[in-house]
Structures are given as structure tokens and as C-alpha cells.
Amino acid sequence: MNVFINKRIPEIGISMLEKEGxxxxxxxxxxxxxxxxxxxxxxxxxxxxxxxxFTYDKTFFEECPNIKMIALYSVGFDHVDIQEADRRxxxxxxxxxxxxxxxxxxxxxxMQSVARRAGYNFQKVKDGNWETFDPMDALGQExxxxxxxxxxxxxxxxxxxxxxxxxxxxxIIYHNHHRNQQAEKELNAAYVSFDELAGNSxxxxxxxxxxxxxxxxxxxxxFEKMRSGAIFINTARGGFHNQKDLYAAIVSGQIWGAGLxxxxxxxxxxxxxxxxxxxxxxxxxxxxxTMEARNGMARVAAENIxxxxxxxxxxxCANPEVYS
Ligand code: DGY
Numbered sequence: 001m002n003v004f005i006n007k008r009i010p011e012i013g014i015s016m017l018e019k020e021g022x023x024x025x026x027x028x029x030x031x032x033x034x035x036x037x038x039x040x041x042x043x044x045x046x047x048x049x050x051x052x053x054f055t056y057d058k059t060f061f062e063e064c065p066n067i068k069m070i071a072l073y074s075v076g077f078d079h080v081d082i083q084e085a086d087r088r089x090x091x092x093x094x095x096x097x098x099x100x101x102x103x104x105x106x107x108x109x110x111m112q113s114v115a116r117r118a119g120y121n122f123q124k125v126k127d128g129n130w131e132t133f134d135p136m137d138a139l140g141q142e143x144x145x146x147x148x149x150x151x152x153x154x155x156x157x158x159x160x161x162x163x164x165x166x167x168x169x170x171x172i173i174y175h176n177h178h179r180n181q182q183a184e185k186e187l188n189a190a191y192v193s194f195d196e197l198a199g200n201s202x203x204x205x206x207x208x209x210x211x212x213x214x215x216x217x218x219x220x221x222x223f224e225k226m227r228s229g230a231i232f233i234n235t236a237r238g239g240f241h242n243q244k245d246l247y248a249a250i251v252s253g254q255i256w257g258a259g260l261x262x263x264x265x266x267x268x269x270x271x272x273x274x275x276x277x278x279x280x281x282x283x284x285x286x287x288x289x290t291m292e293a294r295n296g297m298a299r300v301a302a303e304n305i306x307x308x309x310x311x312x313x314x315x316x317c318a319n320p321e322v323y324s
Contacts, residue, residue, distance in 0.1 A: 152208025
């Protein structure tokens with residue numbers, strides 16, 4: 001079996017595949033054009049996809065009829081047309097669980113950075129603007145006893161809620177497609193409507209998987225309902241928030257600030273006015289960027305491919321319907 005891997009991943013994944021006699025095709029250069037990428041995919045049975053530069057849509061499946069399986073090096077699968085994959089009985093593997101701690105750590109880090117204007121203050125030091133003690137300058141806010149609202153309480157949201165509760169005794173509310181019994185039992189999390197989530201959260205953190213109908217879900221009309229001291233955190237997908245509306249909401253004092261690990265577009269423009277605000281902290285999509293998580297992702301992606309090569313079900317499959 002030939003597997004095309006578009007970028008280097010941790011060695012553990014490569015050696016697992018090689019041990020199984022799976023032939024790996026690496027590109028000759030890092031940044032491929034769409035046509036070059038397609039050409040590699042045409043010559044493979046499966047693809048191990050790193051990043052989300054290109055989309056696995058109808059055109060892709062028509063252009064690459066040899067592809068029988070897609071192994072994503074991510075938990076998110078918004079760059080794959082799952083219906084098209086289903087129709088062709090192509091399983092799509094993803095890498096949940098192994099990155100839940102790292103990604104929720106990133107949300108937790110952003111929450112504190114925004115509350116205490118850490119990015120802004122760090123920049124001041126770097127710029128040589130560390131001034132004498134001023135009791136009133138650049139004050140932050142404390143998180144103790146506040147309410148954390150989670151949009152999409154799954155594995156990552158659960159970890160974020162657990163940490164926030166343990167560290168800051170935060171009350172947890174959430175809005176989901178489904179009730180999360182574990183979170184209700186272990187964290188006393190309360191299920192609320194979307195509007196209640198917006199209106200009652202001191203910190204609102206997104207941990208849902210993204211689909212195109214949710215584009216700009218967090219827009220002017222939602223920010224307007226939020227508390228004036230509220231912090232907005234997005235470590236899921238940039239498509240969830242309208243960036244101009246977010247800027248307007250912070251500047252007008254409708255909300256306190258925002259911590260973003262994902263933006264729209266990515267990479268974010270250096271000129272984006274959000275970057276000028278002291279209560280904004282932006283990271284370049286590093287949610288799962290720990291050695292532990294990235295090794296885990298390489299292992300799970302390889303396990304998915306190996307299972308497929310043995311005609312077994314993938315341990316982690318974004319479209320388990322293909323097996324029905
Ligand atoms: C994921 O795993 O979905 C990360 O956001 C990387 O794309």
C-alpha cells in the first residue's frame with residue numbers, strides 16, 4: 001500500500017508504518033501547489049494529511065480515484081467533504097483524545113493571558129517600555145468564582161472545564177448538540193440555551209467541531225448579548241467568529257477581550273486591528289503543539305492507516321457510517 005504524507009510528522013508514526021511494510025511517499029518540497037499535491041495523491045492508495053491547505057472535496061475525489069482512505073493528522077475534519085467520502089465508502093481517520101489536554105491547555109493559557117493582558121505587557125517589556133510602578137496601569141481581572149461557558153462540550157471542552165474549575169473554582173455552563181452526562185455529573189456543568197450561554201458567561205470558550213453553517217455564528221448580535229467583562233476564547237476554528245464584529249465588540253466595551261488560537265483567515269494579517277488591543281492575545285494555531293500531543297497524533301494516524309491496511313475498522317474514524 002502507498003501512502004502519501006505531505007509533511008514530516010514525528011518519527012514514531014513513520015516507523016510504525018514502515019514496520020508494517022507500508023510504502024511512504026514524501027513530496028520533494030514542502031509547499032506544493034494544488035496541482036502538485038493532486039499529482040502525489042493520484043499515485044497513492046491513502047493519504048496522511050497534515051494541515052488544511054487543500055480541501056478533500058468532490059473535485060479531489062474525482063481527480064484521485066485511487067484514494068481509498070484518508071488519515072488526518074488532526075482532530076478537525078472540516079476540510080473534508082464527509083458526505084462525498086461516505087458516498088465513495090472512503091473512511092476518514094482523525095486524531096482525537098491525544099490532543100485534548102494540549103488544546104485545552106492553550107484555551108486555558110489564552111483565558112489567563114487575556115484576563116491579565118499578558119501579551120500586551122510582554123510586548124511592553126520587549127519594546128523597552130517597562131515603566132515605573134503605576135497602581136492603575138493595565139489592570140487585569142481575576143477569574144475566581146466566575147462562570148465559564150463552553151460551546152461544544154466534548155473531550156477538549158471537558159478538559160478546559162475541569163482545569164478552570166480546579167484552578168479558579170469556576171462555575172461551568174455549556175451548550176451542545178447533546179447533553180454531556182459526564183460533565184454534568186463530575187463538574188456540575190449546567191446545560192443552557194445558546195442565548196443563555198452568551199448572556200451568562202464571564203468566559204465563553206469554543207470547543208466544537210466546525211461546519212460551514214456555523215460560519216460567523218459568533219457575530220455582532222451574539223457579542224451584544226455578552227457581559228461587558230466577558231472574555232471570548234476560540235481555539236476551535238476561525239470560521240466560528242466574525243473578526244470585524246469581534247474587534248468592534250471589544251473596542252466599544254461590549255466585551256472585555258479575546259484569546260484566539262484560530263483566526264479568519266489564517267495566517268492572520270499583521271495589520272489586523274485586533275492585534276493593537278491590550279485585551280487580545282493571538283497564537284498561530286498551536287493548540288496541539290506539544291511533543292506529547294504531536295507524537296500521539298502521529299501514532300494514532302499510523303494506527304488508523306495500519307488498521308485500514310488490514311481491512312479492520314479505523315480506531316478513530318470521522319465517518320463511521322462507511323462501515324454500516
Ligand atoms: C486539529 O487537530 O484539528 C488542529 O486544529 C489542527 O488542525
